[in-house]
Amino acid sequence: MKGCLEFHYGAALGEPSAPEAVTFKNVRNLLPHLQKADSLLRSHQENGMEGAGWLLLPYESPSRILEIASHLASMSDVIQIGIGGSALGNLMLHNALLPPYWNDSAHNLSRPRFYMADNVDPEENKSIWDNVDPQNTALIVVSKSGTTAETMANFLFFWNKLKERLGAEEAAKRTVVITDPEKGVLRAFAQETGCFVLPIPKGVGGRYSVLSSVGLLSAASLGIDIESLLAGAREMSDFLAAAQNIEENPAWIISALAWLHAKRERNMLVFMPYIDRLSMLSEWFAQLWGESLGKEGRGSTPIKALGTIDQHSQLQLYTEGPDDKLFMFLNVQDVKDDFEIPKGDEKSLLPLSYLFGQSMHKLRSAEELSTASALVKAGCPVLWLQIPTLDPFYLGAVLFLLEYVTALTGLIMEINPFNQPGVEQGKRYTYGLMGREGFDEEKQEVNSFSKVLSSRIITVPFCEK
Secondary structure, eight states: OOOOOEEEOGGGOOOTTSTTOOOHHHHHHTHHHHHHHHHHHHTHHHHTOTTOGGGGGGGSOOHHHHHHHHHHTTSSEEEEEOOGGGTHHHHHHHHHHSOSSHHHHGGGGTOOEEEEEOSOOHHHHHHHHHHSOGGGEEEEEEOSSSOOHHHHHHHHHHHHHHHHHHOHHHHHHTEEEEEOSSOSHHHHHHHHHOOEEEEOOTTOOGGGOTTSHHHHHHHHHTTOOHHHHHHHHHHHHHHHHHOOSGGGOHHHHHHHHHHHHHHTTOOEEEEEESSGGGHHHHHHHHHHHHHHHOBTTBOOEEEEOOTTGGGGTTHHHHHHSOSOEEEEEEEEEEOSSOOBOOOOOSGGGGGGTTTTTOBHHHHHHHHHHHHHHHHHHTTOOEEEEEEEEOSHHHHHHHHHHHHHHHHHHHHHTTSOTTOOHHHHHHHHHHHHHTTOTTOHHHHHHHHHHHHHHTSSOOOOOOOOO
């Protein structure tokens, strides 16, 4: 029997007598809005809500994904090409569920090394190619439209490198396209070359795609138990659907508190796990939260943090800076490979004797609780999410919860949590500057704005010695 996920939220509530306090009465008053938003999400198939297809992902069979993953697992190297939600989810899963320094030990585990080509960086791409074995390398390219400029530029580089080394037919046998189920450049490419192809399910946007083929294929090829990951997400989905009492539904509580604190000008959410293996979870959540909610002059700004590191870089601001943040800690109760802190025999080390024989995880847990307590003492609102251990099942549950909370928060804020018009504008400008047909007007706009950007310039001359 699995343990329990716990959510503690008392420290995000204020005293009812305090002015501008967020109280549980305020949370209860939002219940009709939460129920309406929840019903809207759950009935997405009937109402045609674009972007809510991710709700079905925990219930999809991963059999085809596992079949292709078994082929990739025989390779020495896998390169995935994608950006944003087509990259962060993969990096997060690998960071959380694989041993640290994976590429140094992967071959000892008879699994491929993994490289992510996400940014437009020629030096990075060349370095990746120089480090792989071209004779035994596979490519995964992810783009729903097949027109994402960054992804397709990187893909053209790696595809042509692989094709030059192996020939077109053999290169196609090492390439997997993850794209729109019916149309687009990559769908046509797959039909032309005969490479492997997996669909991005309808209604699933990039930042909500981690539990689809986008995130699961590379994870499975490296040995992550994606069936357990989906099982955790499925159990969380079922629990949230059944929990119609606000005091039992963590998604409703988190969404309500995020909205209520934002209304009181605490419109930043600091997400702070305390394990290195969850550092990329903060990165992934920042995209999910920020891109979903930052619209129409409204939203909540995500802040990525990692304990204990950021106690020494951000905590001063959090405790004594402006009262404009809500905090969410993610605590993992038990970890693998814990060890006792050794005793120091030297006299100079005696002041450290309080650490001798203590476990490293106990110290880290004490640091996390101490940081949360310091924030509570400073009057900051704190949420505490706790899982028994970090494994595929519990991570799947956490991922689905965070996705659900994000979508629900957008709906009670009366914004669309599934589009990204601000991102699309930047894409259109890039197309114009790069000469894509049909984007001449966007090119003219960029040129006019660039004049504003360069209207005042300070030049600092450097003289060679």
